[in-house]
Amino acid sequence: MLSLQKYLREAIGWAGAFFSLTAFSLNSLNVISSQSMEYLLMNVIGCFLLILYGVSKKAYASWVLNSIWLLITAIALIKVFLA
Template identity: 75%
Template sequence: MVTLPKYIQEAIGWTGALFSLSAFSLNSLNVIGSQSVEYLSMNMIGCFFLIIYAVNKNAHASWVLNSIWLLMTAVALVKAFLT
């Protein structure tokens, strides 16, 4: 496994957190729906970056949780495209 420099790890982690928090906030404020492509895409991007961050930090519980969340979001996104 390649270990990224600390500043890149932190940038990836903060980017993931920003996407996830933005998706949640926009949904909570009824700006976007929980089944919208925008919401699901933002969640997927956030999860992806948080997985990279957690793997580099050896935070196993975090990357497993975000991997499951990413998989569930991917299924919902496929479902949104099919309907």
């Protein structure tokens, strides 16, 4: 039987996947721009949650990839704020 902690871990992973996929989909369908605050913030949230999930599962490739993606997104977010 799964404990509450395991359910929470899985929920965090699914929420991260949802935010990342939603951002990508909305951008691909030209609903939002890749430089919009909505896109960048959804990516930040998605990456952060997927990093938490990857670390909890000891999925090194996943959390390293999402950490790099988060860094790139953070740089883009800073550029948007400074513009």
